[in-house]
Amino acid sequence: MPDPLNARLKTLMIDTLKLEDVTPDDIRDDEPLIGGGLSLDSIDALELVVKLEKEFGLKIGSSEESRSALASVDALSAYLRAHADPARLPSA
Amino acid sequence: MSDAARKDARPPRNPGPSWGFRFLRACDHVLPEVVFRPARQIGTWIALANMPAQRRHSRDYLRVALGREPRTVEVFRHFFAFEEMLMLKLRVANGRPHRGELSADCEDFARFVQKPEDALLGTFHVAHSDLSGFLLGGDTGHRVSMIRLRMGNSHDVDKLGELFGGSVSFIWVNDGENLLYALKDAIAAGGSVAMKCDRLEFASKTEAFGFLGARRLFPFTIYHLAVIFGRPVFMTVAVPGAPGHTVVHATPRWAPDPAASREANLASAREHFQGFLAMVEGLLRANPYWWFNFIPLNPEVAA
Numbered sequence: 001m002p003d004p005l006n007a008r009l010k011t012l013m014i015d016t017l018k019l020e021d022v023t024p025d026d027i028r029d030d031e032p033l034i035g036g037g038l039s040l041d042s043i044d045a046l047e048l049v050v051k052l053e054k055e056f057g058l059k060i061g062s063s064e065e066s067r068s069a070l071a072s073v074d075a076l077s078a079y080l081r082a083h084a085d086p087a088r089l090p091s092a
Numbered sequence: 093m094s095d096a097a098r099k100d101a102r103p104p105r106n107p108g109p110s111w112g113f114r115f116l117r118a119c120d121h122v123l124p125e126v127v128f129r130p131a132r133q134i135g136t137w138i139a140l141a142n143m144p145a146q147r148r149h150s151r152d153y154l155r156v157a158l159g160r161e162p163r164t165v166e167v168f169r170h171f172f173a174f175e176e177m178l179m180l181k182l183r184v185a186n187g188r189p190h191r192g193e194l195s196a197d198c199e200d201f202a203r204f205v206q207k208p209e210d211a212l213l214g215t216f217h218v219a220h221s222d223l224s225g226f227l228l229g230g231d232t233g234h235r236v237s238m239i240r241l242r243m244g245n246s247h248d249v250d251k252l253g254e255l256f257g258g259s260v261s262f263i264w265v266n267d268g269e270n271l272l273y274a275l276k277d278a279i280a281a282g283g284s285v286a287m288k289c290d291r292l293e294f295a296s297k298t299e300a301f302g303f304l305g306a307r308r309l310f311p312f313t314i315y316h317l318a319v320i321f322g323r324p325v326f327m328t329v330a331v332p333g334a335p336g337h338t339v340v341h342a343t344p345r346w347a348p349d350p351a352a353s354r355e356a357n358l359a360s361a362r363e364h365f366q367g368f369l370a371m372v373e374g375l376l377r378a379n380p381y382w383w384f385n386f387i388p389l390n391p392e393v394a395a
Contacts, residue, residue, distance in 0.1 A: 018354055042296045043316045046272045050320055061277070063270045 003029075004090040005077045016051045017044050033070045045070055052076075057085035117182055132179065136172045146171075146386035153389050156304050157380040166381075173219075173381035181222060185252045192227030192330065192338050201326055201342030208234035210282055211345075214314045214327045216290040216372060219382035220338040224330040225286040226252050226260055227338060235283030239263045239275070265294060272296060272313075279321050289314050289327070290385060299362065300393040303369045304376070308390035310369070315361035319348045325361070327368035331375060331382060341375070343368045 010024035019038065027038065034040050040048070042063075048070065049060045058080070060066050069079040080089065119128055140147055150170045154162035184190045194202050204211065213236070215221040225238045240262050252260075263274045263285075271294050278285050292298060295311035303310070318325045324347035333339035346364040348357040376383055 042272055043313065043320075046276060047316075047320045050276065060273075062273050066273070 003077060005080065006073050008090050009073055009076055009080075012051065012055065013038075013048060016048055027073060029074045030072050032072055033076070034067065040070075052080070056080055056088045058083045113178075113182060116179065117186060120179070120183065120186075132175060133172060136175050137168060139175075140168055140171050143386075149386050149388055153383055153385070154380060156389060157376055157383065170381045170383075171386075174384050174386070177220060177222065177384065180220070181252065184223060184226070190223070190227070190336055190338065192224065192340055193333060195339050195341045198340070198342035198344075200345040201328065201340070204326060204345065208284065209324065210279075211284045211324045211326055212279075212314050212318050213284050213286040214289040214325060214368075215286065216329055217288060217384040218290075218329045218331070218372060218375070219379070219384070220330040220332060221328070223252075223338055224328055224340055227330070227340070233259055235259055235261070237261050237263055237278040237281070237283060237285045239265055239271070239285070239287040275317060279317070279323065287314060290390070291387065292390065301362070301366050301369050303373060303390065306392040307395050308392055310365070310390055312361075312365065315346075315358060315365065318346070318361070319354055319357050322348060322350060325364070327365065329372055329375065331379070341371060343371070 006029055007024060010027045013019065013027070013033075014022055014024065017040065022038070031037055034042075034045055045066055049066050052069075053059055060069060069076055116132075119131070123131065147167060150167045151162055154166055154170060158166070180190070194205065213225065215224060225236050236259060238260060263271075263278055265271050265274070275285060275287075289311050292309060292311060295313055297312045297316050298309045299312040300307040301310050302308075314325055317323070324345050326342050326345060328340055328342040330338045330340045343364060344367075346361060348361075352360075
C-alpha cells in the first residue's frame with residue numbers, strides 16, 4: 001500500500017510546479033527530484049520549498065537543507081516526519 | 093556549507109587595490125577639484141593601461157553601442173564615467189547632499205515612492221543605478237534589502253550602508269548556492285528587495301531578449317520570484333541629472349496575476365522586461381559610457 005504522505009507529496013509537486021503530462025504514478029519514491037527525470041531546477045526547488053513551508057508549517061533555511069530534503073520523495077517524507085507539524089501530516 | 097558551496101565561495105572579486113576608496117576619500121578632503129579631477133583622469137589612464145581584460149570588454153561593448161570601432165579615448169571616457177560614479181558614491185557616503193528625482197514618465201513608480209508596498213526592484217549596472225536603492229530608502233524610509241556581490245573593497249557600500257542603515261540592509265553574495273534562500277528570507281521579512289538583473293553570474297533563470305541589436309541572455313530570476321511570492325516588480329535605472337541630482341527611470345508596475353497560470357504570468361513578464369531593455373537601450377544609445385559592466389556583454393543567442 002503506498003505511503004499516504006508520499007502520495008500527497010507527489011500530488012502537491014505536480015500541482016505546485018504545474019508538471020504537465022506527469023501523474024503521481026510517474027514519480028518513483030526513490031527518484032532524485034532535482035536534476036532527475038522531473039528536470040526540476042533551483043527555482044522549482046524554491047517554489048516547492050515555499051509551498052512545503054506553508055503546507056506543513058516548517059522552515060527550510062538553506063540550499064543544503066533543501067537539497068537534502070528534496071533528494072527524493074522518500075527523503076522528503078522522512079524530512080517532513082522529522083521536522084513538520086505532526087498535525088499537518090496525513091495519518092498512515 | 094556544503095563542499096559545492098565551499099568550492100563556489102570564491103574570494104571576493106577586487107578589481108582595484110583594497111585601499112583605493114580610502115585613498116580617494118582622503119584626496120577628496122585635501123585636494124581642490126581643479127587638481128583632483130585631472131589627477132583622477134591620470135589614475136584612470138593608469139587603470140586603463142593595467143586592466144587589459146576590462147579594456148577589451150569595454151571596447152567590445154562600445155563597438156556594439158557605437159556601431160563602429162571605438163577610439164582609445166572613448167574607452168578612456170567609459171572607464172572615467174565609471175570612476176566618476178564611484179567618486180559620487182564615495183561623496184554621498186561621506187555625507188554630500190544628493191537627491192533622487194523621478195523622470196516624468198514613471199507614474200506607477202511615483203505612486204510606489206509615495207506609498208511603498210513590498211516589491212522586487214530590479215536594476216542594471218548603469219550610470220547612477222547603484223545609488224537608487226539608497227536614495228529610495230533614504231527618501232521614503234521604506235525598508236530595502238539590497239543584493240550585493242561582496243567585493244574586496246566594499247568600503248563605499250559599507251559607508252553608504254552606515255548612512256542609510258535605518259532603511260537599507262544588504263544580502264551579501266559570494267556564494268551563489270544560497271542566494272535564492274537568502275532572497276526567500278529577505279522577502280519573507282517584508283520590505284522591498286533590490287537586485288541587479290544584468291549580469292549572468294548567480295542567475296538561476298536566464299532568457300533571451302532583444303538588446304543592442306541582438307537577442308542576448310539576461311537573468312530572468314526576478315520575475316520567477318515575483319510569481320512565487322506574489323510580489324510586484326519595478327525595473328529601474330538611475331542616471332545623472334542636474335548637479336547634485338540623480339534621475340530615476342522606472343518601468344510601469346508589473347505584478348503576477350494570481351488567477352493566471354505561471355506561463356501566462358511569465359509571458360507578460362517577458363514583455364515587461366523587454367520594455368525595460370528598450371528603455372535602457374535608448375539611454376545607452378544617447379550616453380554609451382553609462383554601461384558599467386566591464387565584463388563580456390550579455391551573450392548573443394540564435395533568434
